[in-house]
Amino acid sequence: MTTISRRALVFAGTAYALSGCAIARDAARKSEIVAGADADGNAGDSTFSLIEVSSDSLAKIAHWPVNDPRPAPRWPGRGGGLTTQKIASGDKLSLRVWTAEETSLITRVGERYADIPNLEVLPSGHISLPYVEQVHVAGLSPDSARARIEDRFSSIIPSAQVQLTSSTGRRNSVDMLGGVRAPGTLPLTERNLTVLNLVSEAGGLGGNMANPQIMITRGGSVYRMPFEDVLETPALDVAMRGGDRVVIRPDERSFISLGATGGQRVFPFPTEKLSALRAVSVMGGIADNRADPRGLLVLRRYPSGTARRTEGLAHDQVVFSFDLTRAERLFAADQFLLQDGDVVLATLAPATTTQRVLNLFGGFINAGRSLTRD
Numbered sequence: 250m251t252t253i254s255r256r257a258l259v260f261a262g263t264a265y266a267l268s269g270c271a272i273a274r275d276a277a278r279k280s281e282i283v284a285g286a287d288a289d290g291n292a293g294d295s296t297f298s299l300i301e302v303s304s305d306s307l308a309k310i311a312h313w314p315v316n317d318p319r320p321a322p323r324w325p326g327r328g329g330g331l332t333t334q335k336i337a338s339g340d341k342l343s344l345r346v347w348t349a350e351e352t353s354l355i356t357r358v359g360e361r362y363a364d365i366p367n368l369e370v371l372p373s374g375h376i377s378l379p380y381v382e383q384v385h386v387a388g389l390s391p392d393s394a395r396a397r398i399e400d401r402f403s404s405i406i407p408s409a410q411v412q413l414t415s416s417t418g419r420r421n422s423v424d425m426l427g428g429v430r431a432p433g434t435l436p437l438t439e440r441n442l443t444v445l446n447l448v449s450e451a452g453g454l455g456g457n458m459a460n461p462q463i464m465i466t467r468g469g470s471v472y473r474m475p476f477e478d479v480l481e482t483p484a485l486d487v488a489m490r491g492g493d494r495v496v497i498r499p500d501e502r503s504f505i506s507l508g509a510t511g512g513q514r515v516f517p518f519p520t521e522k523l524s525a526l527r528a529v530s531v532m533g534g535i536a537d538n539r540a541d542p543r544g545l546l547v548l549r550r551y552p553s554g555t556a557r558r559t560e561g562l563a564h565d566q567v568v569f570s571f572d573l574t575r576a577e578r579l580f581a582a583d584q585f586l587l588q589d590g591d592v593v594l595a596t597l598a599p600a601t602t603t604q605r606v607l608n609l610f611g612g613f614i615n616a617g618r619s620l621t622r623d
Contacts, residue, residue, distance in 0.1 A: 276508035276597040279544030283570070287563055297566035302525075302581050309561045310569075314551060316588040318501050320473045325465065325487050334437065336386050336394055337491055339418025342368045342376060344398065349408035354380050370418070380405050391415050420491040425451040428461065428497025443486045444479065447495060459517035460500035467493050475521045502589035506532035509540035509595040518587070525571060526582040528593050535595040542573040544596035549588060 286299035300306055336342070344365040348356055355363040368376045374387025381401045386394040395413040402409040417436035425432050430452030435442070444463060448454065454461060454476070461476040467490060476497060479485045489495075502518040511533020519531060525547055529535060535545070547569040556562045569585065572578040587593070 276539070276595065278599060279541055279546065279570070279596040280599075282546060282594065282596060283568055286568060296564060297568055298562075298564045300567055300569050302569050302571050302585050303578060304581050304584075307581055307584055310585070313559055313562055314555055316549070316551065316590055318589055319462065320464070320471050322473055324472050324474045324485060325467060325470075327484055327487050334391060334415075334417075335421070336370060336389055336391065336415060337418065337420040338370050338372050338374060338387055339420045340370045341416045341418065342370065342386070342394070343414045343416075344368065345412040346402060346406070347408075347410040347412070348406050350406060353406045355406070378402075417491075422491060423447060423489045424494045426494055426496040428455060428458070429453060430455045437489065437491055442489045444489060444495065445486050447489055448497070454497060458497070458499040459519050460521060461497050462500060464496050464498060465493055466495075477521070504528060504587050504589075504591045504593055507592060507594045509536040509597055510593070511535070518589075523587045524583045525569075525585045525587060525593070526573075526579065528587055529595075532593065539597060540595040541598040544598075545571040545573055545582075546594045546596060547571070547585070547587065548592040548594060550590065 283299050285295050286297055287295045288299050288301075300310070302310075345362050346355060346365065347362045349361075350356070352358055353363075355365075365378070368378075370376055370387055373385075375383040375385050376398075377383050378398065378401065381404065384398055384401050386397065389397065391413055394415075395411050398413065399409060399411040402411060419434075422434050422436045423442070424434050425447060429448060432451060435447060435450055442450075444465070448463075463474050463476050463479055465472040465487075474485060500518045500521075503515050504518070504523075505515050506528075507513055510529075516528075516531055520527075523531070525545070529545070535542070549567050549569065551559075551562070551565045551567070553565055556565050571582045571585075573582065
């Protein structure tokens with residue numbers, strides 16, 4: 250093959266590659282994503298709004314709804330827990346009744362005591378005893394209940410002395426359901442057991458959880474609080490009550506990272522509040538040789554119909570845009586809080602595709618030079 254024909258082949262191949270083949274990309278450009286948007290939330294024919302995030306727009310965004318699948322944050326009052334054990338319905342009492350009588354209604358000849366085991370405290374708070382019928386013991390300490398039972402027995406056994414042991418039932422215990430190393434049922438004994446005491450008794454947090462949440466079910470109410478907040482605020486370390494159920498779960502919220510980023514996947518929220526700027530760090534940063542620092546986008550879909558009920562929100566679908574090259578906009582990005590289901594998209598810098606085309610063109614030129622030397 251002649252030199253001229255080789256050159257013609259190379260340049261023909263170059264022309265075909267540049268004109269007929271698109272360069273493969275792993276991210277879109279900002280202009281492609283936001284094409285046709287209603288700018289700054291103005292109503293129009295588009296199906297989504299484009300909001301340039303700044304200190305001015307943050308004030309408006311702060312009044313918009315929050316997408317959060319978790320129960321609303323609320324917490325029981327600190328109150329007081331048990332300083333001494335109190336007998337409750339469902340507890341079981343075992344009695345040993347001593348007597349100095351030769352014979353009695355509850356002992357045989359020669360016996361000095363009689364055992365009455367496993368007396369369950371009824372929903373009414375009573376226990377049923379032989380010959381003295383029912384005795385109300387709920388709400389009493391074990392020692393007070395023993396004295397009351399002994400007094401009732403003295404009507405039929407003047408020398409009666411009572412020993413009492415108790416085991417707690419559901420209403421006098423707390424269920425630690427999960428999120429710890431040793432879940433189970435813990436009795437409320439003679440101590441003021443708080444929620445952090447309970448976690449400690451159950452072996453501490455189990456496994457690695459993203460932003461763990463403590464959830465307490467008490468009666469018909471469910472309470473939730475970030476575990477970190479309870480650790481740092483003594484007033485939130487509330488006392489447990491009989492029948493409480495406690496579970497620790499990881500944060501349910503997540504966001505998606507796409508485009509020219511350090512990691513393209515679903516990320517759980519590592520903290521209660523996650524700003525757009527900190528999210529960039531969580532996902533491994535943006536590609537410094539490909540990403541557009543003026544084109545970091547957060548795509549958010551509000552529940553259907555939200556825009557109709559919210560002032561300043563023109564569409565249920567919004568694209569928030571961040572310029573990471575200006576200090577004022579960087580501060581705004583660090584104040585903009587991500588929500589569950591947000592998509593963080595690092596767009597491709599406009600010059601990136603051009604550079605890749607030039608690199609490809611340079612490769613063909615080098616190939617042409619090699620052929621002409623042969």
